[in-house]
Amino acid sequence: MTEPAYEEHPHRARDQYCSDCPVTVVSDPVPVLGPFIGLVGSVLCSVAGALLLLAPFAFDYRQGAHTMPRSSVVDLATGGGVLVIGLLTTSLFGGSLRRRLRAVEPAAVVQEPEPLSEEFVPEQPRPRPEPAAPAPTVEPQPVPAALGDPGGALRDLLTPLVAALAADLRARENSVEPEGRQS
Amino acid sequence: MSTDPHCPTEPIPVVRVAVRRPSTPVAALLGLTVLGLAGAWLIAAPFLLGYHGLGDQRRGAAWTAATRVDVSLGSAVVAVSVAALLGYLAAAVTWLARYRQVE
Numbered sequence: 068m069t070e071p072a073y074e075e076h077p078h079r080a081r082d083q084y085c086s087d088c089p090v091t092v093v094s095d096p097v098p099v100l101g102p103f104i105g106l107v108g109s110v111l112c113s114v115a116g117a118l119l120l121l122a123p124f125a126f127d128y129r130q131g132a133h134t135m136p137r138s139s140v141v142d143l144a145t146g147g148g149v150l151v152i153g154l155l156t157t158s159l160f161g162g163s164l165r166r167r168l169r170a171v172e173p174a175a176v177v178q179e180p181e182p183l184s185e186e187f188v189p190e191q192p193r194p195r196p197e198p199a200a201p202a203p204t205v206e207p208q209p210v211p212a213a214l215g216d217p218g219g220a221l222r223d224l225l226t227p228l229v230a231a232l233a234a235d236l237r238a239r240e241n242s243v244e245p246e247g248r249q250s
Numbered sequence: 251m252s253t254d255p256h257c258p259t260e261p262i263p264v265v266r267v268a269v270r271r272p273s274t275p276v277a278a279l280l281g282l283t284v285l286g287l288a289g290a291w292l293i294a295a296p297f298l299l300g301y302h303g304l305g306d307q308r309r310g311a312a313w314t315a316a317t318r319v320d321v322s323l324g325s326a327v328v329a330v331s332v333a334a335l336l337g338y339l340a341a342a343v344t345w346l347a348r349y350r351q352v353e
Contacts, residue, residue, distance in 0.1 A: 159281060
């Protein structure tokens with residue numbers, strides 16, 4: 068009796084039994100850090116422009132003079148310009164950030180390199196007891212593939228436990244059925 | 251398509267989708283540059299214009315309140331804009347180094 072093909076080639080098993088199962092799609096992250104940094108910087112510059120607009124009145128540059136001093140004119144003009152340009156830059160960076168967060172256009176599906184594992188290496192045939200062969204005198208060597216195949220090692224470990232559990236349940240059912248028929 | 255190497259008995263296909271490189275916000279970066287130039291102008295204005303009115307900055311005299319405000323806020327604007335430009339550049343270069351696609 069030969070082992071099923073899916074134990075030797077898991078990929079074939081997926082193609083055969085789970086061809087329509089969902090596939091895990093991992094997307095590359097969208098670059099949003101740059102626009103976010105620009106957004107924060109432009110907001111801070113806008114705040115500085117607003118402070119420049121308030122400074123001539125807050126610190127009283129005029130000091131009772133009839134005409135507005137030159138420093139006030141420079142502060143008001145430059146502060147207004149910085150505020151307007153800062154808000155404009157904020158809106159531009161915000162628009163760029165919004166576009167990047169909303170639309171994720173896939174460029175290509177990248178074939179990830181196959182991991183250097185033993186996926187395609189057929190498993191070593193398990194040692195089976197031969198009925199006609201004499202009792203082995205030497206302990207069988209451990210299968211080297213099991214060291215790098217934790218799934219196979221776990222399966223080998225759990226198979227006798229599951230078989231014992233199934234036999235126990237079967238024996239219990241056989242012992243219960245006659246009692247149920249009697250009642 | 252590849253499989254999860256940590257689960258050899260039940261392979262989970264993983265498909266990595268590359269993201270198209272978004273366009274550079276050139277206008278926004280130019281705005282940051284203009285803001286930096288405006289900050290530099292704020293630092294230099296009290297000394298270049300030679301304020302001569304009441305309360306204006308005079309050569310060799312102690313700094314007035316207007317000069318202190320202009321220089322401090324101008325320095326802040328220059329520092330913030332230059333830091334934002336360098337931060338954007340660093341973030342863009344980092345992303346390109348990690349996820350650049352050959353087109």
